[in-house]
Amino acid sequence: MTYRAPISEFRFLFDHVVGFSQVSETDRFAEATPETVEAVLSEAGKLCEDMLAPLQRAGDLHPARLENGVVRTSPGYDEGYRAIAEGGWIAIAADPEYGGMGLPMTMTSAVNEMMSSACLSLQLAPLMTQGQIEALEHHATDEIKALYLPKLIAGEWMGTMNLTEPQAGSDVGALTTKATPNGDGTYAITGQKIYISWGDNDFTENVCHLVLARLPDAVPGTKGISLFLVPKRIPDANGIPGVANSLKVVSLEHKMGLHGSPTAVMQYDGATGWLIGKENDGMRAMFTMMNNARLGVGIQGIGVAEGAYQHALAYAEGRKQGRTENNSITDHADVRRMLATMKADTFAARAIALANAVAIDMETATGHADWSARAALLTPITKAFGSDTGIDVASTGVQVHGGMGFIEETGAAQYSRDVRVAAIYEGTNGIQSMDLVGRKLMDGGEAAYRLLDEMEAEAEAARAKRPDLVDPVWQACETLRETTEWMVAHGAQDRFAGSVPYLRGFARVLGAHFHLRAALADPDGPHDRLAAFYIHRILPEHVGLLAHARQGAEDLFAVSVDDLAA
Amino acid sequence: MTYRAPISEFRFLFDHVVGFSQVSETDRFAEATPETVEAVLSEAGKLCEDMLAPLQRAGDLHPARLENGVVRTSPGYDEGYRAIAEGGWIAIAADPEYGGMGLPMTMTSAVNEMMSSACLSLQLAPLMTQGQIEALEHHATDEIKALYLPKLIAGEWMGTMNLTEPQAGSDVGALTTKATPNGDGTYAITGQKIYISWGDNDFTENVCHLVLARLPDAVPGTKGISLFLVPKRIPDANGIPGVANSLKVVSLEHKMGLHGSPTAVMQYDGATGWLIGKENDGMRAMFTMMNNARLGVGIQGIGVAEGAYQHALAYAEGRKQGRTENNSITDHADVRRMLATMKADTFAARAIALANAVAIDMETATGHADWSARAALLTPITKAFGSDTGIDVASTGVQVHGGMGFIEETGAAQYSRDVRVAAIYEGTNGIQSMDLVGRKLMDGGEAAYRLLDEMEAEAEAARAKRPDLVDPVWQACETLRETTEWMVAHGAQDRFAGSVPYLRGFARVLGAHFHLRAALADPDGPHDRLAAFYIHRILPEHVGLLAHARQGAEDLFAVSVDDLAA
CATH class of the missing domain: 1.20.1270 (Substrate Binding Domain Of Dnak; Chain:A; Domain 2)
Incomplete structure (x- = not known):
């Protein structure tokens, strides 16, 4: 699967459609000049084209697997993640104090989209880590920040989100994982979490879990939930991961797609955790992470739409059929309709997502309530419409291929299988819609x-x-x-x-x-x-x-x- | 996966929505009394519930495979096909002279739908055979009919359709497979065909291929195409399959779904074939088969929609979530919307398909041009809307399951993967639409x-x-x-x-x-x-x-x- 990063399209949207100049005119994001945008997008695009796109099919054919309690990742994912980290792409929006670049979320969104086009199952790893970084930046103590953020931002450690339990899906308030104070400021976390994306891996030296749990005296429902940081290996004061924590991967799921991303059932047996934010205030901290992730998942959908579109267009242009031998099937009215619909919908979803990111950046830069209200309004739309667009465009991509679309070697079907979960995770699209009208x-x-x-x-x-x-x-x-x-x-x-x-x-x-x-x-x-x-x-x-x-x-x-x- | 045959719903549609009484009032179909309908649907429904539905997941997990040139089918498919054959369900519409029951296509459609709900990949085998039976009934010589039809109808032999070649997909006229007269009334068939559903199996004693090919002097395009019957083993005058014909399965495809159905690349190397219909008139004979198959594929979509709907409803009814502990998620407005949409769309698609079948039966019984025009008008709509409904309903079924929908063990994803091809094969839905407006x-x-x-x-x-x-x-x-x-x-x-x-x-x-x-x-x-x-x-x-x-x-x-x- 070849992929060409749509740099000039991003530039067009930044300059003419989503008002990015407002962002670069703020003091906070003064460094985001046109030259920086061009350099960052080109560099990230090159990584996606050359390094990540070739991993996509390997991840599908050789799923992550659990061997004697150890997660073995798909071939090349180790090198892929290192390359993302070395390029600085894990979290370009993160605080420069901890190794980030402090760049706008709008630029992060473009980079995330390109990584999603190239290899969705691997991109999910930096996406989860980005959410954790943002949650820690907003809610963790300086000590935790100093210990964890540089490692997460550099890609030496990876971050995960642990919300769901078997009886508590969309109804997060029903969760029962327990957190008991250890008396030394830490907590003992006990419970089982499911659907943990990138719950473990075999290439970062640590994995840091953000876990929602209940204190012993917590009230029922969402008001009795607290957030804890639970590392796989407990770091010493110098950030060297030491003793293994009391947690493990119980199993990995067999999924319709996204085979390269290990989706774990996690078991915590009195694992040592650190409170993030205040007691019983976990939902607020979690929403920092979730809002980031919701924008990110919408963008995953758009990334897959772009990838599936390029893939289908290349096939159609190469497919000669019909009486005029020089013409390709792009001259058939319905094929043209399908391709134009894919492109037009991808444009619409991308513009909405980038406008959403601009609103987030303007909120960050100005603190103005109008911008935060705009960002809040657009987030469920970006998430649901972005993921639905990914699903629809990928399915149309299969259709453009005709019979070849149903054959796995072609690659069209993988886009369709991989992206299907984007309408489900980080809050189903039904939940997004309730958020919008509620x-x-x-x-x-x-x-x-x-x-x-x-x-x-x-x-x-x-x-x-x-x-x-x-x-x-x-x-x-x-x-x-x-x-x-x-x-x-x-x-x-x-x-x-x-x-x-x-x-x-x-x-x-x-x-x-x-x-x-x-x-x-x-x-x-x-x-x-x-x-x-x-x-x-x-x-x-x-x-x-x-x-x-x-x-x-x-x-x-x-x-x-x-x-x-x- | 449990499945309950919707017998009373079929009865309601027959009696109140699609005007089946017109059919049973004809001399031709006088035997199709309400009692016969009830008996046939109940008996077939029982087979689907008890025998076929349990095969669905086995076919997905253990795909048909090619071993040393021999196709090995999925576990239980042998017994499943025998049970279909023994019940007489391969072709209930077929001519009683050759072992059929001469029942209306409307009843066939209901039976085909139930088999599709239960196990789509296996149902494709009788569907292909039905198309072949109908093509032979209309276009073959009495000798061919006497030799082949009883075996196909009894399920001792299986039938396939061979149209597509690598360079000739929707553009059938571009095919290049050659047919050379042998001088004894038979022809030597040479060429490669792709996407041959059930191209071979290890449980019927013969497999009969209907193959489109060109005679040496044929004009280019669709007007130079003839149809040939090419058996895997050449039967003697008593219908005992003897000498192996010069044909083979080159490979089986790795598909997004429908793993239980072996999709073959077939190679013909001077294989012995018998002309069906007239020379250069193959497209007409093929369309007999295709029209049958198009109705059948639309019904496949409806069958999967029904199966996916029942599966999602059962999950939702068992899923307790939210504050009132006794209530299931069916009380959530958006879950109710999804389920009601699935049911309402399935009803619409089923009514269209059965009305289409009624028109075919009335055409058969009366020969009236209005009925044949009605059947011709509805066929592309049934095919495209039925298959699209299957795809949409199955995808909504995944969504109703939330996170579980993406996990293969649940079974929701399989409906979605299996049915995807229904919008592609037997003429893509784009081709159906061109047929409608053209x-x-x-x-x-x-x-x-x-x-x-x-x-x-x-x-x-x-x-x-x-x-x-x-x-x-x-x-x-x-x-x-x-x-x-x-x-x-x-x-x-x-x-x-x-x-x-x-x-x-x-x-x-x-x-x-x-x-x-x-x-x-x-x-x-x-x-x-x-x-x-x-x-x-x-x-x-x-x-x-x-x-x-x-x-x-x-x-x-x-x-x-x-x-x-x-």
Whole structure:
């Protein structure tokens, strides 16, 4: 599988679509000049093309496995992770005090996307570590930071997230893992965690687990959860990993895809842990990590979409069929439709994700509540629409290949199998949608309306120039506004009954907004033509989605569980 | 994986939705009384539940493999195929003169669906054999029929279809396999064929290949193609398979799913074949087989949808989560939405497929051109919408399982992997859509308008009773009519540019028509509530799809191949 890093497309989006110049104009991110962006993306892109992309198929064919309690990773993953670490790509946004580069999340997002295109199962390792670094930066003591952050940032140690238990999936509050004070400031952690991505490996000298658990006197539910850092090997004061902690990998899962990523069942038997943040305040610290991870998982979807698109386009261009022998199947109308849809949807999802990252960077740089509200609003949309786009584009990639798509050697099927989990982990897309219509509209819709005001104002300003594109976008914004008003005016059950189509409809309309920007910045260019394709052909989907979103709960729950089983 | 055959649902559809009584009122199918239907479906359902469903996972874990030139099938498949054969289920529609039961295709379709739910990879074997039986019934000499049909119908021999070559996929006319007359009425067949489902097995005493090839003087393209029957072992006059023919399995494919079905590369080296039908008239004979197979593949999708739905519902009902400990996740709004969508879409696709089968039976029984036009119109819709529904429902089934959905042991992922090929084989869904807007509208839209007239007349008649359901259905029919008029008025490129969304939109509206019928037949019952869910929430998708369908080719081809690569 060859992969070409889409550097110039990132530059176009940074410069013309997602307003990255705002970020580089802040004091906090003054170093993120166009030259730095170009250098960082080119360097990371080269690593992804040359070093990581060739690992993708090896990871699928030779899954990580557990041998006598030791996780053996896929061939080449050791060297791959080292190369990521040596390039400094584990965490370019991390604090320079601990070895990071302090660069914007927007740039991290582009780098993460390229790594996801090249080899998703390996990219999950730095992604998990990034989330841990951010959680520690925000919530750990200076001592913990000094001990752990340099190792994590340098890639000498790896980080994991431990939330889920067999009886506590989306319902995190039901978890039962126990944390008992040892009397010396540490805690003894006991319990079982499942679905632990990169729960162990055979190439970093330590693995650091962030584990949600309950103190002995904790109240039930999410308010009685605390967060602990539990290293595989307990480091001494100099950061040398010593004694093995009381934890182990019980088993690895056999998964539909992402075979190169070891997904562990972890057992903690009185393992020594350090409290991160305050007692019973673990969910807050966890959300720092989760929000990072949710953006990251949306971007995984986009990365796979890009990889699967390039792969399908290369196949289609090489596939001669039909009467005119020189033409490839790209000249068949439906193949052209599939490829254009893949590209247009990838553009929309990428623009949303990068705009989300820009909002995070502006929040970091300015501390302004409007930016944090914007980031909070966009995060569930990025996660769900990014992962859904990855799944849809990869499936279309299989279809473009015809019969070859179903044959594993081709590689199209692997994209489809690997990315399927992105709609599930870090909060299913159903949970993302509930977050959007629940928590994210609890401001009475203020953040959503502010975004819609901007979208409509921009459309208005461009109306005279491009009525063919502006009219449908403006009308779609109005429908989204009315649906948002409906959501704000209705109770939780009614909102939840339409939450998934609402999120999808929101993303469709927001995607059109960014396509319009791109068209205006590239008149008569490729982005203009792709925007016309999206706005005239794909955007109309929002009508059905938003009509569904406004139906309320009654019709839905009228279909009883008995009816379902009838 | 447990599976319960949905016998009462089939009965409801036969009696109230697809007009099966018309079929049983004909002389040709007078034996298909309600008692016979009940007996046949119950008996076949029992086989599927008890014997076939347990094979599904074994086939996935232990793929068919090639050992020293011999295909070794998955554990239990031998017994499974024998049980299908002994029950008489290979071909219940086949001619009683040769051992069939002469029952309607509608009943075959229900039986095929149940077998597909239970074990798709094994069901593909009788499906291929059914297609061969039908091709021989229509096009073979009496001698060939007498020799081959009893063996195929009894399941002692198995049938395959050999169309595709490496350079000739959707473009069948490009095939190069040669047929040279031997001078004794037989032909020597030489060439390579790929993607041959059930290309060989280790449990039937013979395997009969229908092979498309070119005579020495044949013109290029599809008009120079002839069809040959090429048995693995050449039978003597008494039907005893003797000498091995000059053909072999070169290799088996490693596929995304359907591991239990051996997909072979076949090599013919001067193999002895018998001409079926006339010289250079192979495409016509092949289409007999293909049309049967297209209906059958749509039904495969529906079968997998039913299986995946039952599997997901059982999981959700057993999954306790949330504050009220007695409730399962079926009480979460988005889980209810997913399950109701799966059930409503499966209903729509099944009704379309069975209505298609009824049209085929009426064509057989009456010879009336209206019925054959109806069957021809519905076949691409059944194939594409049935397979897409299987893919979508199976993917939603994965999502209902949350994290467990990505773990192979759960079984949800297998439905998703297995059914993916249904959108590809027997003509990709893109090809189906081209068939719909091309060949099937070449009557100036007559068959489509006749169907729309019926749909609108029925809606009109029910308007006073159920305006809440009728108004949106009638409006959707009008939009479909306008879009059909647009298609008829435009040239091939414009039609092809919107063919896939047109087919999907057509299926959405047609599904609403059948849901409305079901609601009227079951007032205040489960079908009524499911119809309301579908019509209010899912049907609105047709707006975006049909808007896309009417965009024409200009916008689409404006996105150039250079733009795609930009």
